[in-house]
Amino acid sequence: DIQMTQSPSSLSASVGDRVTITCRASQSISTYLNWYQQKPGKAPEVLIYEASSLQSGVPSRFSGSGSGTDFTLTISSLQLEDFATYYCQQAYSAPRTFGRGTKLEIK
């Protein structure tokens, strides 16, 4: 199985801050990397697919980059509704695997 390692596991930030979350794969996955946002009691929603493509309807303050084993999710200017947990997921091979999540909290 491909292991996905996210960092940090938690992060405190303020509205307006620029935030970066990283995800590392245990082997190369090209750009088969997705990012999801999950709010309490809700299902995850895809933000970024294929490492850098913005899902329809997702605000442009979200962006993704990377290829191979190292990936980043950046939120350019945090809004109140962005405080949530974020997961990366590899779509390169089965079984599909997720990172352990990054909980973004209000400072």
Add this chain to the structure above:
Amino acid sequence: QVQLQQWGAGLLKPSETLSLTCAVYGGSFSDLYWSWIRQPPGKGLEWIGEINHSGSTNYNPSLKSRVTISLDTSKNHFSLKLNSVTAADTAVYFCAREHYDRFDPWGQGTLVTVSS
């Protein structure tokens, strides 16, 4: 726009079989793969397995011996069965469509608790 709605028993005893169903609205099973994913309370996401329109399945090796995913194209449903459950199987279970290598959309989630 595809929507998923899921249901099933929420409280099981150890050794019983978990059974959940997911209905697909606004789409057809020709849309690639249909998956089940679970999330233990306060923890991360674990992919359980998937099925495509022809009934071909892939399972997570960690659960393969206990999992069966099936589909009923006449009802636009797909289902999950997990046998011999233990407390470690307590989780919120989600159904999801895997569309162009990403899970979208998801069902609303079903909390399944295993307790004697």
